[in-house]
Amino acid sequence: MYAAQLDGYQRRKDRSVTLRFVTQELSTNEVSTIDSQLDTFGILYFRGQETMPKEELEELDAIELDLYDEPKTQSQRLRNVLFKFWKMEERGNFKDFYKNETERIIQHYKNKLEE
Secondary structure, eight states: OOOEEEEEEEEOTTSOEEEEEEESOOOHHHHHHHHHTTTOOOOOOOOOSSOOOHHHHHHHHHOOOHHHHSSSOHHHHHHHHHHHHHHHHOOSOHHHHHHHHHHHHHHHHHHHHHO
16 A cells, blocks of 8 residues: 555546556565556555545455456456367357357347246
């Protein structure tokens, strides 16, 4: 945890936001810790100078981050598994195989909703 000041932000065309923070002076070890976190997924909690209530701290601790535990999303994992299966069979091109398989999965659950 570092004391920091929100220095600015920039809206991006994909509707995400780039945030810029400025910290007080940091030791080499603290900078190294920040550097080791580059390109990792996590949460950002920024609060003004007031004390954090215990309930908020407990809420933060309870947050489950799939990407923290598993670096790939469920859809990325499914696509990778389907690709490996397709490589074993190599029938047609992957794009068509992927579209047909995902459509089959979607239709399976749509049918269950109609039961």
